[in-house]
Amino acid sequence: MIVDRTGSPLTAKDHIKPDTRHGVILYVEDVSVSFDRFKALNDLNLYINDGELRCLIGANGAGKTTLMDVITGKIRPDTGTVNFGQQIDLLQLDESEIAMAGIGRKFQKPTVFEALTVFENIELSLSGDKGIWTSLFHKLTGEQKDRIEEILSTIGLVQEAHYLAERLSHGQKQWLEIGMLLAAEPRVLLVDEPVAGMTGQETERTAELLTSLAGKHSVVVVEHDMAFVRSIARKVTVLHQGSVLAEGSMSEIQSNPEVIKVYLGEDGEETVQETAHD
Numbered sequence: 001m002i003v004d005r006t007g008s009p010l011t012a013k014d015h016i017k018p019d020t021r022h023g024v025i026l027y028v029e030d031v032s033v034s035f036d037r038f039k040a041l042n043d044l045n046l047y048i049n050d051g052e053l054r055c056l057i058g059a060n061g062a063g064k065t066t067l068m069d070v071i072t073g074k075i076r077p078d079t080g081t082v083n084f085g086q087q088i089d090l091l092q093l094d095e096s097e098i099a100m101a102g103i104g105r106k107f108q109k110p111t112v113f114e115a116l117t118v119f120e121n122i123e124l125s126l127s128g129d130k131g132i133w134t135s136l137f138h139k140l141t142g143e144q145k146d147r148i149e150e151i152l153s154t155i156g157l158v159q160e161a162h163y164l165a166e167r168l169s170h171g172q173k174q175w176l177e178i179g180m181l182l183a184a185e186p187r188v189l190l191v192d193e194p195v196a197g198m199t200g201q202e203t204e205r206t207a208e209l210l211t212s213l214a215g216k217h218s219v220v221v222v223e224h225d226m227a228f229v230r231s232i233a234r235k236v237t238v239l240h241q242g243s244v245l246a247e248g249s250m251s252e253i254q255s256n257p258e259v260i261k262v263y264l265g266e267d268g269e270e271t272v273q274e275t276a277h278d
């Protein structure tokens, strides 16, 4: 059951509004996660501002995906708190309630319905939990059609609206999946390695798309592609061994001696270095 901090129950139909009076939409405080004895997250603190675009970088195994797992309710932390706005305690909610509350997550591999058209894929996510047949044979209202068109235009797939999703390129499938997430009007979007496997042009287009989504949504992007990160970066957080090592603008990060030592070399590119597991 979804409750606010005072214990009052909220139902799925309630529009859950995170309290962002202090400008912060996600509060992650003192969070630790252990797998056996290995600490994947170690007293991690992270604050995401309402409407910001945040890049999250760090070596393989630094804890980036685990952090997303904690925020989305896939993993429960051993200690710490995770709040959506000031009041909503995400640790009280399960994965589907967190998604419903307005936190959307894009996994690395696109999961679109290949046998449906681009339009139908969005239509399906717009209708939420009605079930595939009901939603596809249900007549759309003008308002719903407008909303789908708007999403298609945001993700740049207006021309492809009536293509089967299987015809799309890898990059286009990734955009479609972002469009499907947008149908739920999330306040926060978590995107894990969006440009892996994309062409240069697709990568550029993805940078534009994610940048355009900030403001209306808070967007947290995990990515190893430093050229891409540089092209979208405002504030960057570096994770190292499950904690925040540094936070700041890209140039602050690139000139931070600690970051150079453990993650980015002198040239500002990733050094191939695995985080020690013990």
Ligand SMILES: Nc1ncnc2c1ncn2[C@@H]1O[C@H](COP(=O)(O)OP(=O)(O)OP(=O)(O)O)[C@@H](O)[C@H]1O
Pocket: 035, 039, 040, 058, 059, 060, 061, 062, 063, 064, 065, 066, 067, 277
């Ligand atoms: N379910 C699990 N069981 C055991 N160990 C895990 C599990 N999930 C993650 N880990 C370990 O936790 C650490 C953090 O992993 P995580 O996937 O969060 O890293 P990451 O920063 O996303 O790395 P990458 O850049 O490679 O995606 C790694 O050492 C990983 O092996």
Ligand SMILES: [Mg+2]
Pocket: 064, 065, 066
């Ligand atoms: Mg990862």
